[in-house]
Amino acid sequence: MVFRDLRHYLDHLRRKGLLVEVDDEVSVDLEIAELGRMATYAHLPPLLFKRVRGFEEWKVLTNVFYSMDSMYDIFGTTDLEGISKEFLSTFGELPITFLDKVKSLPSVLKLGRYSPRSKRPDFEETELDLERIPATKTWPKDAGRYMTFSIVVTKDPETGVNNLSVYRIQILNKNEAIIHWQALKRGSLAASKYLEKGITRMPVAIVNGVDPVVLFTSASPVPPGLDKYLFAGILRGEGVDVTELENGLLVPSHAESVLEGYVDLNDNRLEGPFGDHLGYYTPPDYYPVFRLEKVYLRENPIYQVTSVGKPPLEDAWIGKGVERIFLPFLRMLIPDLVDMNLPEYGLFTGIGIFSMRKRYPGQARRLMMSLWGTGQLSFLKLIIIVDSDVNVHDLNQVLYAISTTVDPKRDVMIVDQVLNDSLDHTVPNPPLGSKMGIDATRKFKEEMGKEWPEEVRSDPEVVKKVTPIFEKIRSVFRPSA
Numbered sequence: 001m002v003f004r005d006l007r008h009y010l011d012h013l014r015r016k017g018l019l020v021e022v023d024d025e026v027s028v029d030l031e032i033a034e035l036g037r038m039a040t041y042a043h044l045p046p047l048l049f050k051r052v053r054g055f056e057e058w059k060v061l062t063n064v065f066y067s068m069d070s071m072y073d074i075f076g077t078t079d080l081e082g083i084s085k086e087f088l089s090t091f092g093e094l095p096i097t098f099l100d101k102v103k104s105l106p107s108v109l110k111l112g113r114y115s116p117r118s119k120r121p122d123f124e125e126t127e128l129d130l131e132r133i134p135a136t137k138t139w140p141k142d143a144g145r146y147m148t149f150s151i152v153v154t155k156d157p158e159t160g161v162n163n164l165s166v167y168r169i170q171i172l173n174k175n176e177a178i179i180h181w182q183a184l185k186r187g188s189l190a191a192s193k194y195l196e197k198g199i200t201r202m203p204v205a206i207v208n209g210v211d212p213v214v215l216f217t218s219a220s221p222v223p224p225g226l227d228k229y230l231f232a233g234i235l236r237g238e239g240v241d242v243t244e245l246e247n248g249l250l251v252p253s254h255a256e257s258v259l260e261g262y263v264d265l266n267d268n269r270l271e272g273p274f275g276d277h278l279g280y281y282t283p284p285d286y287y288p289v290f291r292l293e294k295v296y297l298r299e300n301p302i303y304q305v306t307s308v309g310k311p312p313l314e315d316a317w318i319g320k321g322v323e324r325i326f327l328p329f330l331r332m333l334i335p336d337l338v339d340m341n342l343p344e345y346g347l348f349t350g351i352g353i354f355s356m357r358k359r360y361p362g363q364a365r366r367l368m369m370s371l372w373g374t375g376q377l378s379f380l381k382l383i384i385i386v387d388s389d390v391n392v393h394d395l396n397q398v399l400y401a402i403s404t405t406v407d408p409k410r411d412v413m414i415v416d417q418v419l420n421d422s423l424d425h426t427v428p429n430p431p432l433g434s435k436m437g438i439d440a441t442r443k444f445k446e447e448m449g450k451e452w453p454e455e456v457r458s459d460p461e462v463v464k465k466v467t468p469i470f471e472k473i474r475s476v477f478r479p480s481a
């Protein structure tokens, strides 16, 4: 099912009995975030707060991504990989490289059903300032109230590609906020291109309350050359309805709220502290200031928020969705790759486990370096490579592979002075730190200096013969009902 907007999705949840409408009065100051976290940890469905102290004209929504079940519900399938596989099958047979494919997509699809479509907006301009928005304070020592689940819309000034990105935004006063876009992310890449052109006033819009697929896309590491509206259209199976603001940016026509303005690239101020997805406070650091010019709202607006912290919270389920949906794209780029597991507790920038079809010596290290050179996987601090017969989602199998294939001196690779997650407090000289790769594959003679030993395997004839006897033995302990 394609959801027109957030309200359509909430109606769908209501019909399924999966929306908890909360009548108790709550505060944006820590209470909504605390309840949201309690609900996510308990895998309860989304919460819609109808009475928010001091913000009577709003409803506040949280916990939309409450488990993998929520991802399956949003995409209407449990086979998330299938979505991108099906899309790629149209292009998969073409003998061109991934980058060529990415580049050719916009032109191939320009007229297609995935492209954004111009539609009249549902929102109207209104008199409001940033302090009248029910942004939440999520942890006691946060620097203030933050927009935690809004989409920052920017445009690449060279290519015209539309960027939609989820970044936290700290409200400073009625008209100013700080946008926390990290190096390498689309927002900061576009900012550096504006600066190269001598432009310091960068058009920006901050959008809240959209179809969850559009929000998911905004939090996803779509290759920078590819338009995020187009990618959202691919995932939805239908183009996103958009409308153009006076500052030239396209925003979703059915968004609940839109803040139009610009980022002053000459004005960087201290952002934070903020309790982040590592479960620690990130100390203050300098990020650029957004200045508000216009506000647009729908009638009876809904404001969507989240809280990050110790896993697994909403961002974890988005991360698992990204893992599944992007795997087929990654396989196109790195054909050796079989499967990947970015475990929730590995924080998506911490630990990644990858399996591959091993065909030649040194292949695992080659794969590590390819992964560290690929988009946001470059943030990964620890990469573990296993053979294709190891189920990367079964951590016991991964431990067994490490125990039986790794000589630490030979199979652990440490690279130093490389880009890591700037939020990671363990990084000695942020954002530069070290990374570790563990080659937990069976070794070729060239890698080990001797033949790999033979693994024990049962004699199939014996298995066949004793299985009926074993079934009898087992039935003693598991009598049939």
Ligand SMILES: Cc1cc2nc3c(=O)[nH]c(=O)nc-3n(C[C@H](O)[C@H](O)[C@H](O)COP(=O)(O)O)c2cc1C
Pocket (backbone or CB within 6 Å): 148, 149, 163, 164, 165, 166, 167, 168, 169, 180, 181, 182, 183, 184, 185, 186, 187, 218, 219, 220, 221, 222, 306, 308, 315, 318, 376
């Ligand atoms: C709840 C949530 C909060 C996030 N906050 C930030 C943030 O403050 N800064 C940042 O750079 N990325 C943040 N991210 C990650 C980005 O959304 C993610 O890297 C995404 O791919 C955007 O990157 P892009 O702008 O390059 O597309 C957040 C993600 C989620 C789900």
